[in-house]
Amino acid sequence: MWLAAMLSTSLLEAACSVGPENRLARQNTASAMRETALKPYVLVGAGDIAGCTSLAGAAATAALIEQIPGTVFAAGDLAYERGTAQEFKNCYDPTWGQFKERTWPTPGNHEYGSGAGKAYFAYWGERAGSAEKSYYSFDLGQWHVIALNTNCKAPGVGGCQAGSAEEKWLKQDLAEHGRSCLVAFGHHALYSSGVFKSHAVHSELRDLWRDLYAAHADLMLGGHEHSYERFAPQDPDGQLDVEKGIREIVVGTGGRSHDPLGSPVPNSEVRNTDTFGVLKLTLWPDRYAWEFIPVSGAEGFRDSGETSCHNSRK
Ligand SMILES: [Zn+2]
Numbered sequence: 001m002w003l004a005a006m007l008s009t010s011l012l013e014a015a016c017s018v019g020p021e022n023r024l025a026r027q028n029t030a031s032a033m034r035e036t037a038l039k040p041y042v043l044v045g046a047g048d049i050a051g052c053t054s055l056a057g058a059a060a061t062a063a064l065i066e067q068i069p070g071t072v073f074a075a076g077d078l079a080y081e082r083g084t085a086q087e088f089k090n091c092y093d094p095t096w097g098q099f100k101e102r103t104w105p106t107p108g109n110h111e112y113g114s115g116a117g118k119a120y121f122a123y124w125g126e127r128a129g130s131a132e133k134s135y136y137s138f139d140l141g142q143w144h145v146i147a148l149n150t151n152c153k154a155p156g157v158g159g160c161q162a163g164s165a166e167e168k169w170l171k172q173d174l175a176e177h178g179r180s181c182l183v184a185f186g187h188h189a190l191y192s193s194g195v196f197k198s199h200a201v202h203s204e205l206r207d208l209w210r211d212l213y214a215a216h217a218d219l220m221l222g223g224h225e226h227s228y229e230r231f232a233p234q235d236p237d238g239q240l241d242v243e244k245g246i247r248e249i250v251v252g253t254g255g256r257s258h259d260p261l262g263s264p265v266p267n268s269e270v271r272n273t274d275t276f277g278v279l280k281l282t283l284w285p286d287r288y289a290w291e292f293i294p295v296s297g298a299e300g301f302r303d304s305g306e307t308s309c310h311n312s313r314k
Pocket residue numbers: 077108109110187223224225
């Protein structure tokens with residue numbers, strides 16, 4: 001009865017209010033809705049974050065994120081040296097932990113330094129999954145974001161090769177998001193110009209890259225090397241592919257320490273080895289912009305650019 005009265009009142013109001021003012025109001029609403037639809041999502045983060053011997057670096061990158069609304073990615077090696085519960089509590093939590101509710105994590109090798117990663121999974125709870133399924137995905141508007149566990153040999157992971165549980169999950173997840181723009185992140189990178197090749201280059205990730213490439217993924221983010229390095233779009237075999245390649249960005253700049261780089265490997269476009277900072281992605285329905293923001297302010301190293309998303313060109 002009450003609902004019926006309400007409805008008839010609002011219908012009456014609607015019927016009585018057709019006029020220039022109402023048309024203007026409707027136009028305003030439509031343009032506000034269009035603006036909302038076009039409003040980009042922000043994904044910001046880094047890897048290799050809280051070193052318990054000195055929290056200064058992690059505190060400085062946290063101060064940047066404090067100023068940047070949006071979703072946070074934490075690309076592994078979050079609490080040094082061994083990812084214990086105490087290290088998460090004393091080192092990660094006081095710095096990047098303030099963004100926990102808007103952070104999506106993935107484990108690094110240091111998270112497996114004690115108790116098979118138990119403290120990592122306990123700290124993050126449901127959003128990090130479990131030892132057996134520590135990879136997951138979510139949407140930010142038109143963008144599909146995939147968190148991979150690149151610790152292929154870690155307890156419970158079961159490898160990253162074709163046919164492994166993670167690879168099969170990834171392939172299925174990508175098939176379900178065929179029209180999305182795609183960004184993936186993990187701790188280790190397939191390519192880096194790091195000095196020690198066994199630390200820098202992770203060919204065990206190539207099969208995951210093959211699935212991502214076949215699905216026209218745009219971006220792969222990683223860390224592990226404590227440096228910043230951006231690659232030109234390339235295929236899983238490291239061939240330049242400007243049209244359909246995956247752009248890899250290594251952003252192990254979360255605050256732990258700095259590593260040197262060796263001679264640039266093919267397709268490495270931009271490198272920096274002495275700046276802590278965060279990578280901010282601005283994700284529109286049809287394109288993305290990347291920006292490396294240094295802790296050192298206006299004088300610091302920066303890198304930025306913008307390009308269209310592969311699956312929006314279909
Ligand atoms: Zn690492």
